[in-house]
Amino acid sequence: MATTLYQKLVESHTVARLDAQNVLLYADLHIMNEYTSPQAFAGLHDAGRGVAAPGRQMAVVDHIIPTHPVAARVIQDPPSALQATNLARNCRTHGIVLFDTNDALQGIEHVIAPELGMIRPGMVVLCGDSHTTTYGALGALGFGIGTSEVEHVLATQTLVYRLAQDMRIRVDGTLAPGVTAKDLIMHIIARIGAQGARGYAVEFCGAAIDALSIEARMTLCNMAVEAGARGALIAPDARAVRYVLERAPDIAGVVLEAARADWAGLRSDAGARFDAEHVFDARAVAPYVTWGTSPDQAVPIDAVIPLPAALDGTARAAAEQALRYTGLEGGMAVEGVAVQRVFIGSCTNARIEDLRAVAGIVRGRKVAPGVRAMVVPGSGAVRRQAESEGIAQVLIDSGFEWRQPGCSMCLAMNDDVLAPGERCASTTNRNFEGRQGRGGITHLMSPAMAAAAAVTGRITDVRQLGETHA
Known part of the structure; x- marks a missing residue:
C-alpha cells in the first residue's frame, strides 16, 4: 500500500496503537528550553520519577537570555534568572546536556540542534516550542508539545500522539531574484490562511523546493506552523544528506551505509494519497x-x-x-x-x-x-x-x-x-x-x-x- 512520508515516520516510531486516532509515539530527541520545562520537572520530581533516557534530551537557555554584546552574559531579571538556574539544576540532576548562558555553542534551540548534527532524516523530535517544525527541512518529524507532555516524554521517552491528516504543497517553477523562502511561505500562508493547514502534516515538494538551500528549507518548515500545520516535511535529498553528514561525524562506516539505505526510502510513495493538496507557482511570488x-x-x-x-x-x-x-x-x-x-x-x-x-x-x-x-x-x-x-x-x-x-x-x-x-x-x-x-x-x-x-x-x-x- 502506497504511503506518505509522514505515515512512514509515524509508523516507524509507533510503540503501540491506542485507537484509530492515537498512538504511543517514540521520540528520538527531546529538546527543552528554560521557560517550558520547569513545571514538567517539578511534576516529575513530585511523582518520584526519573528521566527515562537522559542521552536523548538536550536543553538550551535561549528565550530569556540578554543579547548585549558583552564577554560574559548575566541574566539580570530575577524571574528569568531563576528559570535558567532551575534548568541548570535539573539538567545536572538528570545528566542532560545543557547549552547554558555563556556556553560557546549556545544559541536558539532550532538553530543549534541542526548545526550540531543532532537532527537526522527519519527522526521524531519533540520540543516545548511550536517552531519545532523547522526540522522537517532534513526529513525529520518535529513538532511542539505542551508542559504536561514534556513531563510524559521525560518520564517515558514517548508521547500519546493524535494522528494528523496529510497535506501536500507543491511549488513549481523558480523563485525570482530578490524573492526568498520567507516570501514563499508568507505567500502560501496568505493564500491558504492561518488555519489553512490546521490538523495536517504538510509535505512540501516541487522544483522550487528542490532548489532551496537547507537553511531556506528550515525557514519554510519553521513558518508552516503559522498556517496551523502540525508538522512540516521535505523528503531528504542529496543536499540534505550532505548537510547532515558534514555535521555528524559519528555517522560512519557500516552505520553510514545503513543510514543511507534507510534515508533513501524517506519519501512519499508514488500513488500515495493525501487528504488535501495545493499547487503554487514560484514565479508568481514577490517579496511579502x-x-x-x-x-x-x-x-x-x-x-x-x-x-x-x-x-x-x-x-x-x-x-x-x-x-x-x-x-x-x-x-x-x-x-x-x-x-x-x-x-x-x-x-x-x-x-x-x-x-x-x-x-x-x-x-x-x-x-x-x-x-x-x-x-x-x-x-x-x-x-x-x-x-x-x-x-x-x-x-x-x-x-x-x-x-x-x-x-x-x-x-x-x-x-x-x-x-x-x-x-x-x-x-x-x-x-x-x-x-x-x-x-x-x-x-x-x-x-x-x-x-x-x-x-x-x-x-x-x-x-x-x-x-x-x-
Missing part, C-alpha cells in the same frame, strides 16, 4: 510584508492592504481590529511606511545565509537616521562565522547593533522590546499584538527586505536596491 496582526495578513510589497469591507465575516472583523492596532488603512500601500526599528534574528532567519543576504544589501550603506537596527545571530557558531567572513564588520560599519545569540526581540522575553507605537521591520515568524513589546507594531519580512528597510527608514522593495559591492 505583513500589514496586520496575523501572519496571513500579508501582501506583496507592490500591492495594497485589502479593504475590510471587501472581506467576509470574521476576516473582516479581524482586519478592522488589525488596522486599528497597526495604524494603517485598507487600500493604502505598505511600501513607504516608515519604521523606527529593524530586527534581524529568530529561529526563522538568523542563520549565516540570512546574515550574508543582509550584508549584501547594506554594504556601503548606512542605517537611516531615526532607525535602531539590530542583528541577533542564531548561535555562537553563526556569530563567529559571520565575524570570520567579515559580515559582522559590514553590519557594524553600516550602523547595526551586533548582538549575542538568543531569541531576543522575537517574543520580547528579555530586554529587547519595542516601545508602544514603535514600528518594526522584523524577520521573525509572528506579528501578534504585543508580540515584540506591548503596543509595538511588527511587519514580518525577509532578511533582505528588513535590510532594505533599515537603510531607507521605510518598508522598501529590496529589488529596487540590489546588492552592493562597495
Whole structure:
C-alpha cells in the first residue's frame, strides 16, 4: 500500500496503537528550553520519577537570555534568572546536556540542534516550542508539545500522539531574484490562511523546493506552523544528506551505509494519497510584508492592504481590529511606511545565509537616521562565522547593533522590546499584538527586505536596491 512520508515516520516510531486516532509515539530527541520545562520537572520530581533516557534530551537557555554584546552574559531579571538556574539544576540532576548562558555553542534551540548534527532524516523530535517544525527541512518529524507532555516524554521517552491528516504543497517553477523562502511561505500562508493547514502534516515538494538551500528549507518548515500545520516535511535529498553528514561525524562506516539505505526510502510513495493538496507557482511570488496582526495578513510589497469591507465575516472583523492596532488603512500601500526599528534574528532567519543576504544589501550603506537596527545571530557558531567572513564588520560599519545569540526581540522575553507605537521591520515568524513589546507594531519580512528597510527608514522593495559591492 502506497504511503506518505509522514505515515512512514509515524509508523516507524509507533510503540503501540491506542485507537484509530492515537498512538504511543517514540521520540528520538527531546529538546527543552528554560521557560517550558520547569513545571514538567517539578511534576516529575513530585511523582518520584526519573528521566527515562537522559542521552536523548538536550536543553538550551535561549528565550530569556540578554543579547548585549558583552564577554560574559548575566541574566539580570530575577524571574528569568531563576528559570535558567532551575534548568541548570535539573539538567545536572538528570545528566542532560545543557547549552547554558555563556556556553560557546549556545544559541536558539532550532538553530543549534541542526548545526550540531543532532537532527537526522527519519527522526521524531519533540520540543516545548511550536517552531519545532523547522526540522522537517532534513526529513525529520518535529513538532511542539505542551508542559504536561514534556513531563510524559521525560518520564517515558514517548508521547500519546493524535494522528494528523496529510497535506501536500507543491511549488513549481523558480523563485525570482530578490524573492526568498520567507516570501514563499508568507505567500502560501496568505493564500491558504492561518488555519489553512490546521490538523495536517504538510509535505512540501516541487522544483522550487528542490532548489532551496537547507537553511531556506528550515525557514519554510519553521513558518508552516503559522498556517496551523502540525508538522512540516521535505523528503531528504542529496543536499540534505550532505548537510547532515558534514555535521555528524559519528555517522560512519557500516552505520553510514545503513543510514543511507534507510534515508533513501524517506519519501512519499508514488500513488500515495493525501487528504488535501495545493499547487503554487514560484514565479508568481514577490517579496511579502505583513500589514496586520496575523501572519496571513500579508501582501506583496507592490500591492495594497485589502479593504475590510471587501472581506467576509470574521476576516473582516479581524482586519478592522488589525488596522486599528497597526495604524494603517485598507487600500493604502505598505511600501513607504516608515519604521523606527529593524530586527534581524529568530529561529526563522538568523542563520549565516540570512546574515550574508543582509550584508549584501547594506554594504556601503548606512542605517537611516531615526532607525535602531539590530542583528541577533542564531548561535555562537553563526556569530563567529559571520565575524570570520567579515559580515559582522559590514553590519557594524553600516550602523547595526551586533548582538549575542538568543531569541531576543522575537517574543520580547528579555530586554529587547519595542516601545508602544514603535514600528518594526522584523524577520521573525509572528506579528501578534504585543508580540515584540506591548503596543509595538511588527511587519514580518525577509532578511533582505528588513535590510532594505533599515537603510531607507521605510518598508522598501529590496529589488529596487540590489546588492552592493562597495
